[in-house]
Amino acid sequence: MPTANLKVWRGDDSGDYQNYQVEYGHGEVVLDVIHKLQATQAGDLAVRWNCKAGKCGSCSAEINGHPRLQCMTRMEIFEEGEEIVIAPLKTYKLIRDLVTDVSVNFEKAKTIPFVDLEKPAPGDVRRMAQMDIDRVQEFHKCIECFICMDVCHVIRDHPDNMDKFVGPRYFVQLAMVAMHPLDQHPKREMVAYGFGLEYCNITKCCTEVCPEGIHITDNAIIPLKERRVDELYDPLRMIGRALFGKK
C-alpha cells in the first residue's frame, strides 16, 4: 500500500501544521485517510463529515491550497509521496483543526425572503412546465459546502465585508426565490434590498469551484444584477414608490 505524506493543520489560530504518514488503498479519498489518522494516530482530530458521497457539503477543506470536498478528492490524483497539505477553510473563523465556525451563514439565511406562491386554480393543483423550472432547479442543487464563500475575495480578504455581503451561496438562494415561476412577490423590488450585490465584480471564482457545477455567476448573480439595474432605473416603479411610500 502506498503511504500518504500529510501535513494537517492542528489546533486553533495559534496551531500549526503537523506531519503524518498514513497508508492508503485503491479508490480511497482524502476523507478516508483523515479517518484512518483519527482512528490510529490522532483520536481527537476535528473534522466534519456526514454523507461521504458529496451530498451534504460538510467536509470542505483546503487541500493543497484548493478548497474541495474531502470525500470527493481521490488519493489517486496525487503523486505517490507528494506532500498533501490539508487546511481548514480560510474565510471562516477557525474552531479547531479542520473545523471552522460557519454560524454566520445561518444569520445570512434568515435575511433571504421565503417564497410566497400564487394559489392554484380552484379545484386544481399548481401547474408548472418542466422547461420553466429547469433553470431554477439548478439553484436547488446547492449542498451548502460554502466552498464558493471560501474563494470569494470580497469576504476572504476583507472579513469586515461579511455582514454587508451575503456572498455567492446566498445569491444562489436569492435567485432560487426570485426566479420561482409562481412566486408572487414583485421580484424586482425584492432583490433591490442591500444584499451587497454591488461588491461582486463577477470574477467567477465561485462558479469555478462549486462542486455541484452551479453557474453561480452567470445564472444567479448576473440576472440578479440586471434586475436590480432595471429596478433602480424603472421610472414607473420610482413613481409607484413615491406614491405608495414603498422603499
Add this chain to the structure above:
Amino acid sequence: MPEYETHEYDVLVIGAGGAGLRAAVEASSMGARTAVITKSLLGKAHTVMAEGGMAAAMGNVWPQDNWQVHFRDTMRGGKMLNNWRMAQIHAQEAPDRVYELEEWGALFDRTPDGRILQRDFGGHRYARLAHVGDRTGLEMIRILQQRGVHQGLDVFAECTINRLFKDSQGRIAGAIGYRRETGELLLFKAKAVVLATGGAGRIWEITSNSWEGTADGHALALYAGADMIDMECIQFHPTGMVWPLSVKGLLVTEGVRGDGGTLKNIDGKRFMFDYIPAMFAAETADNEPEADRWYNDKTVRRTPDLLPRDEVARAINSEVKAGRGTEHGGVFLDIASRRSPEYIRSRLPSMYHQFMQLAGVDITKEAFEVGPTMHYIMGGVRVEAEKQGTAVPGLYAAGEVSGGMHGGNRLGGNSLSDLVVFGRRAGMGAAEYALGLTSAPALDQADVDERAALMMKPLEGDGRENPYAIHTALRTLMQNKVGIIRTESELQEALVEIASLKERLTRVKAGGDTKYNPGWHLALDLEHMITVAEVVTRAAIERKESRGGHTRDDYPNPSPEFGKVNIVDRLGPNGVEVRQEPLPQMPPELAELFADGGDDAHG
C-alpha cells in the same frame, strides 16, 4: 453544585432531519416555545442523502392510484407486521404533505401537463414517488430548514443529547447534552420531547448511513422507559456499492431499477426471475418481455427487479453464495444496455457522478457491481398512531427512530413521506401536551449531576480502550452474526460478545480535551450503540421465523404464529426484557383489501 448552560422550552425536538424539522415547524406554529437540536450543522442530517423520492398516492401518472392501494402495498411490503392505523394515516396524508412542501418552495419534477411527476419504486404498484431527480432528500431538508429559519425556530447545531430526564411522576422533564464545538454541557428543561434522531446504521460494518446513525434516540427512549417494537427487522438495501472498498456500502438508489436497470449475475443472467416468492407470484412477471413491458404498461405484471427490498437483498446474497457473484462479492446492475446515456444522465445525475468520481465507472456505458448494505431500521420506539406518543408522558417519536409504520420491511419512498406525515403529528401532539401542562415538570438535580459526571469519564479515567477499536469490533460482530441471515447459535454468541464490549467500554479512554473531540463523542455514542445492538439481537432470537428484514437460517419460512405478533422490548431493572404482543387488528373495511391475497395485481 456544578453550573450548566440551561435553556427552557415547551417542546424540545431532538433531530433536524425531515421528521424533526417538520415536528418543530408544527409545534412552533401552535405557539409552543420550540427548539431543535442536531449533532451536525443544520441541513446536514441524513435526510439530505435520500435520493429516489417520496411516496404519495397522488395519482398524477396513474389515475388508478389512491390511498387504499398505497396502504395495501405498504402493509404487504411490511409483511403485515405494520401498525395498520399508521399505514393508513400515512397513505391518506402523504399527498397533502407533498403539496405542502411545494407550497413552501420545493420544485418537484413535472409531468407533461405540469403536475408533479411520480416514479416507479420497489413494492409500489403504481409510479408513486414524487421526486427531484435523485436528490429528493436535499430538497426536503432545504425547504424545511428555510421554513424553520423563517419561523424563528431556535436551533442548537452541533449539540448532542446524551440522556433524558423525568420528574418524580415519571413525566418528561428535560435532557442533558453537550456542545460538540466546545464540550460544554447543556441542560434543557422541557415539558415535552420529540425524538427524531434517525437510524442505527453505524452499528453495522457495511452501511449507507452517516456517522450520525448511532441509534441515540432508540437508546434515549429505552433508558427513559419507553417500549421498542420490531427491533429485529433491519433493512439491508440490495444495492450498495461494493467497490472500491472506500465506498463499500454507499447507496445506489432503487431509482436505477425504477428507471429500467436490471440485476444480472456473473453469467449475465437476470436472476431475479428465480426468486419470486409465493406472496408476490400473482403480480410479478415471470418472463423478460413482460417484465420489460411493465415500465410503460401497468396492465402487465411488474418486473421482479422491483420486488420489495428484503426479497432482492436475499436473492443477491444467495447468488453470491452460490458462486455467481462478481469479483468483489456483488452482482451487476445494468442500466447502460437498457436506456440511452442522455436518459440516464437526466434521470440519475447524482448516481452518474457518484460512480464517475468515486469508482471511475461510467454507468451509461457499463454495468456496475452492487451488493446489500444496512440501510434502515424498521424497528423503533413504539408510538400510538395518532400523535406519536410513547409509554412515557411527554415523550414523542417520529421518523426512522419510531417503529410500527413499516412493519417487517419498509418500501422505498415511504420514509420521506413518513417523516413529514408523522413529524407533523408528533409536533402537534407534543405541543398540545406541553401547552396543556399547568406547571413545568421538575428536574432532579442529583440525576443531572450524576449524568454530567459520567459524561466526562471517558476523558478523565485511566482506561486504555480506544473508542474507535471498540466501535470496529461492534460493527464487525453485528455484520457477521446479526446480519442479513441469522441463526440461533450465532445470535447467542453475539450476546456474549456484546457483553464483553460493554465491559470494555467501562475502560474507554478518549485522548485530548473537550473541544471538538470526535474520540470523546464516539465514546459516548458507543453506550447507545451497544445497548441497541443487544436489543436487536435479543429480538432476533425471539422471532423464530423469517419475515421481512429478519431472516433466520434455522427457521427459513414465515410462521403463521409469529405473523400474529410484534416483538416488544424494554429495559427493565434486570436488563432487556423481550415479549410478544398480538398485532393490532384492522377494521373489516380495511381487512377486505387483503381478502384476495396477492391475486389482484392485474390492471
